[in-house]
Amino acid sequence: MHDSQQRHAGVGTDEDATTDSETTGDESTRGESTGGDPTTNGRYPTAHARTRGDADGERSGRCRYTFDPTERTDASLRTTWECPHPAHRESNVCVFHLSADERAALDVSPKDVVDRLFENLHADDPRMNEYVGASLPNLPLTYQRVDGETNHVLNFQHAEIEGIDLTHGHLAHGLNVREATLGRVTFEDATVTGDVEAEGAVVTDALDTSEATFEQDVHFDGATFEGPVVCDETTFEEDTTFEDATFRETVAFRNATTSGSSHVLADHISFAGANFRDEAHFRQTDFQYVTFADATFESRADFEHTNFEGDTVFDDCVFADVADFDEARFSHDAGFTGARFEALAEFRGVEFDGGSRTASDDVTFEDAVFEGEADFKLARFRFADFKSARCRGELNLDRATFHARAECRELVVEGETNLHRATFAAPAVFADARFEGDVGGVEATFESDVTFGESVFAAAVTFDDARFLDDTAFESVTFEADARFRGTAFEGGANYREQNCSFDETTFEGDADFDGARFTNGSFWDTTFEGVCSFRGAVFEESATFRVRSGLRPTYVDLTDATVESGNIVESGGSVVPYDMTKTTLGDVRLEGERAEGDLLDHFRFCLTDFDGFDFSNHHAYLERNDWTIHDFDENEATGNYAVEATNETIEETYRKAQASANDVGDTPASREFEFKRYYYNRKKNADILLNEYSLNAWSRVKKSASVGLNLFMQVTCGYGNRLPRIAAWTFLLPAVFGIFYVLGGPLETQAGVVWNSADPAGTLFDGLYYSYISFSTVGYGDINPLGWMARLFAMSQGMLNGLFFTLLTFTLFKRVLGGS
16 A cells, blocks of 8 residues: 555544445445444444445445655656545545555455456446556456456556466456556466556566467566566567566566567567566567667576567677577667677577668677677678677687678777688678787688778687688788688689789788688788798789888798799898798799899799799899809898708709790890709719719719719800800810920921921921811811821820810800700
């Protein structure tokens, strides 16, 4: 019973009873008085003294209870309400405003109250269904149909009701229990066809609407539920609101169904601002349009297998315990903007399908905070927005699928990020994001553009075997630890002129591992590497651009076994970064230096390098200045772990490959010089074998020795067919040497006798030279003949050398004229 100030009267006095009895109307409706009950000093009639026509002992006078809203700060009424019901004949208030003690004293049973309620259902005056401020017992309405002729709203505002049991019943009236205090409320399997207005109500015991059906609007805004709430399999056919409600114990809406067809853009069910202090179970519930904006879940929130058919709003929600959305389905837009998950957030297998309004985000977690793990394993997204979200635990997107744009700009993940086997079918934006834990994207697939521009990776990054099928931008990114892209495919898209994969102005503070990666077009312009930079086995199918810098530590770029079809490699004017091109396939790549050209190639290690169309013509000045040496390499502190050591054998093969490439591009000078180098290191190789291979047999040693000797002879005489001046000098100066030998080793016989004439030494020398040149040219006039064994020996040797040197001269001339090797 509410405060006595609003009642204006309680149990009547004797004078009141007398006065009221005198003013009572029809005797047939007034019960016969049998005197006072000895326990009450005669103020109240006995129960059996009242008749049915007396309506449970009511007076003909009206109840004096009034409700003044000005005296209640929480009152929903705007004007003073006066009770329209007849007063009890032993009181100046009606049976509905009697307190429990007064009902007991007056022998008014709960059935009497219910009977009177049912009688009022058929009253013509709608005010007869108003019970503002009433104090009612438990109302047992099990299996009953509460259905009057007019279906006026039952108004119990500010009432105190011990309980309502409508199990299997039917309430055809609207029900207004605003600001009321209710005990246990049971609507199990009931049907309510009118509106339910329960704003500000307090339910002190359990609320059970299992399998009930509410055909009109239901409003519990600002209500307080002090006991458990069970709405399992309940059907809410119109708009339902629990805004700012407080649930102190467990809440269950499992398998419930909510809809609302009157205005499809409204929230058909709203828990905005609600506070769930115990576990909240919405498993397998069917929601149309629902909002939990600003709601607080202080214990576990279970939305597993829940179906959200319309727009869903969880903006600014707080989940203080586990939030379980496993395998839930959001068929329209879902909003978690500013939501806070203070424990595990489970979205495994969830489907964010979005709606037809493609311009809006199908799901947004913008500014959301995940204090624990955020698990989206196997989730499916359309347009997803994680802009400025913060994950303090792990972010798990293992095998998640994004069918539309993924907006993750300014995302912060303090724990690990799992992108293993995730699929991004549309553009993905991670610009300005920060990942403080390890990032794993093994076998992830990015089918459209992806950008990580200006992001920071504070821990290890692994994208092994990932596939970037369109343009990829890691521009101005900072990798503070090791970054691994082994076997990753950067395949690029249709916009051919752009760099399909760009790491421009990116900093790798740890090791950068791109072993086995495949690039359509790759750019590393102004990229800084402070650790090992490995591209072993990488393939640049169209072009590669390198202009890298070293950071605080020396580094080098390892392109061992890599394939670079074309592009530019530029040595910056700052720090020198060597390139290891051991066994690299180097196509139409232009090497440039921003410093002096003099030492450019010193920073490239060519060892067993396949020069497939590489043009050496841009580097002739350097090569001529350095005797056409390309295998020398200026090492630094980071180099040394080479796949192949530089031996005479590998150097010979390197020059052979360089010679072949120069031939292919028509670079004759380079081809000749590389051939010279090739044969030179072939001799050194064979000499090493002779000196170090003790297992060679005698015949093998003879052959190797002959090979070494012949190689040396070819180098000295004609430079392996590449030194025309040298072989020409040998051819035309060698007879002069023999002429001197003839003079000194004579005698030579002429028609005049012995050549040597001490009186004419000049003439004798001329005759020796004459004979030598005539003999070397195989003319042989016969006017001079050698005498003596030594002269004859010289003559035989000269004849043999004549054929050899003229052959070498002809060979060298042909090579020079034909331009080949």
